[in-house]
Structures are given as C-alpha cells and as structure tokens.
Amino acid sequence: MRSDAQQNRDRVLAAARAEFTAHGPAASLNKIAQRAGVGPGTLYRHFPTAAALLAAIIAEDVAKLCATGRELLGHPDPARGLHDWLRAVAVHATAMRGLVATESLDAAGSALAECHDEIRAVGAALLERAGAGDGVDDVLTVVNAVAWASERLPAVPGRLERLLDLVTRGLPAPTG
Template sequence: MRSDAEQNRDRVLAAARAEFAAHGPAASLNKIAQRAGVGPGTLYRHFPSAQALLVAIIAEDVAALCAHGTGLLGHPRPGEALRTWLRAVAVHATAMRGVVATESLGAAADSALAGCHDRILAVGSALLTRAGAADDAGDLLTVVNAVAWASERLPPEEGRLDRLLSLVTRGLPEDVIPPV
C-alpha cells in the first residue's frame, strides 16, 4: 500500500473509532469520512461497508488487548496481572458503546470476530493458568463482558466499573486475585 493510502486508511480508522465511541450504532459513515479529511470514495475503497470498518477497528483493538495480556504473562504477581487484564477487557467491551453487541454484522464479519474471540480466550486462559486458577476463562470473560455492559448502561458513576469487577473477582481464590 502506498504511504498516502496507508495514512488515509489510518485516519479513517481513527475517525471511525471516535465516531463509534461517540454515537455507537448511529455513527455516520459520511461523518467518519469528514472527520478523517477524506472523501466518501476513499473511505469505501478501504472499507466497502460499515461492517468491514467495524471489523477492522475491532481486530486492531483485540490485537492490542491480546498483546497487553501476553505482556502481563511475565508480571511478577499473576493475580494482579489477571485483574489488570480483566479490567482492560471490560474497558475494551465498552469502547464503542455496545456497537458490536447491537449490530448484526453478517457471516463474514462474524467469522472474523470469532477469531478475535478465540485470541482473547487464549490469552485469558493463559493468564488464569499462570495465576493457578481452575476457572473457565470463557465463563469469566462472559461475566466481565456483562459487567462492562451493565456499567455502560447505568448512569455514569466514578469507580463503578472497578467496583463491579471487584465483585466478580472475589469469586476467584484470594491467592489468585487478592481482594481490593
């Protein structure tokens, strides 16, 4: 890809991330193109549909989330590493105002997102194993996503997400995740 085309793509992704964070599923592709400083044709050349744009954003975010989790595998306190990563998962889940949960993305997007889910599950399993927990990473991630969903829909309140996550992680043995 030419450098100017790559820069345009990066600007579109940044603008889309901001628009989806601000407006959720109601984000406008025209506003995304305007915010990125490109024409609609440029946006559609890189991303032929809103679904393709969403999948690209989510894939980038999941790659960063998984790299963060993989880096935490070397943390000297495995329980703290797991807690830190679970919070990052919850923040990731709320990043675009529930757009992934509310949009029907189609079979191709669902397949791409299934790969993202598998990568998150693998990192979560590795962190749980390192922390010495026998719990199921899939179940734990389901609960963390539910906490993220609930915290996003309740009236804004400082510290709510962390309090809810603390309630969830209390179910893990204290030697895995010490109480807050």
C-alpha cells in the same frame, strides 16, 4: 500498501472510532469520510461496509488487549496480571458501546471470530498462570456483563472497579 494509502486508512479508522464512540451504530459513513479528510470512495475502498470498518476497529483494539495480556503473563504477581487484564477487557467492552452486539457486524463474523479466539487464548493463559480453575469463556462472559451493566447504570466513580472486584472474588487474589 503505499504509505499514502496507509495514512488514509489510519485517518479513516481514527475518524470512525470517534464517530462510533459519539453516535454508536448510527454513525454516518459519510461523516466518517469527511472527518478523515478523504472522499467516500477512499473510505469504501478500504472498508466496503460499516461492518468491515467496525471489525477493523475491534481488531485493532483486540490486538492491543492481547499484547497487554501477553506482557502481563510476565507480571510477578500472576493474579494481579489477570485482574489488570480483565479490567482492560471490561474497559474495552464499555468503550465499544454495544457495537459488537449490533446486527451490522453479522457480516464480519469470521474477522470477529478470530478476535474472540485470540482473546480467549490470552485469557486462558492468564487464568492458568494465576491458578484459576474457572473457564475462560465464563470469566469473559461475566466481565462483559460487568462492562455492560456499568455502562448502563448512572455514572458513579469507581463502579467498574468495584463490580470487577465483586465478580472476580472467586479468582486468586492479587498479592499487593
């Protein structure tokens, strides 16, 4: 990809992230193009649908989450590494403001399936290293439920952390 095309793509992704954060699934693609300083044609060339745009944002986030998880595989305290990564997963899920569950993402199924597979693989490795016998799917389901609940309840400082601690008590405890 040419450097100017890559810059346009990056600006569109940054603008889309801001618009989706502010307006959820009702974000306007035209406002995203305006915010990015590109024409609608440029936006649609890179992302033909809102689902493709959301999938690209989610894929970027998942790549960062998985890179963090791979780094945490080397943490001297495997349980702390697991807990830190699960918190990052919960924060990511909360930041997505329910976008992953919208019907508009049905068309992005294969791209999101790859993201899910990558998260599962990293999570399974962290669970194994921490000596947790729990299945990665169950742990990720609970962490996503915690994120969902903390997002919808009245804002209370530290709530996400307390909820995560509550549901991860059955996992090996960090030593520090």
